[in-house]
Amino acid sequence: MDLSDAKWRKSSWSSGDGGTCVEVASNLPGVIAVRDSKNPAGPALIFSPTEWHTFLQEAKSGTV
Numbered sequence: 001m002d003l004s005d006a007k008w009r010k011s012s013w014s015s016g017d018g019g020t021c022v023e024v025a026s027n028l029p030g031v032i033a034v035r036d037s038k039n040p041a042g043p044a045l046i047f048s049p050t051e052w053h054t055f056l057q058e059a060k061s062g063t064v
Helices: 048-061
Strands: 009-010 022-026 034-035 044-047
Touching: 034 048, 044 048
Parallel strands: none
Antiparallel strands: 009 022, 022 034, 034 044
16 A cells, blocks of 8 residues: 555654654545554554544553
8 A cells, every 4th residue: 555645643642762653644545554653664554444443442441
């Protein structure tokens, strides 16, 4: 998948010391992309909006 138009934003939960940094791009049609900000040229995980919403809800509730 071409992510060259992705507008990445760092998670508010990312640490300031560069240890646990996650970036999310939600501006792409029909997908949510997630990557490690320490390795921006590396792989990204791709989710459907429904999958991403489900993941966030479960993470907030502590089930994942």
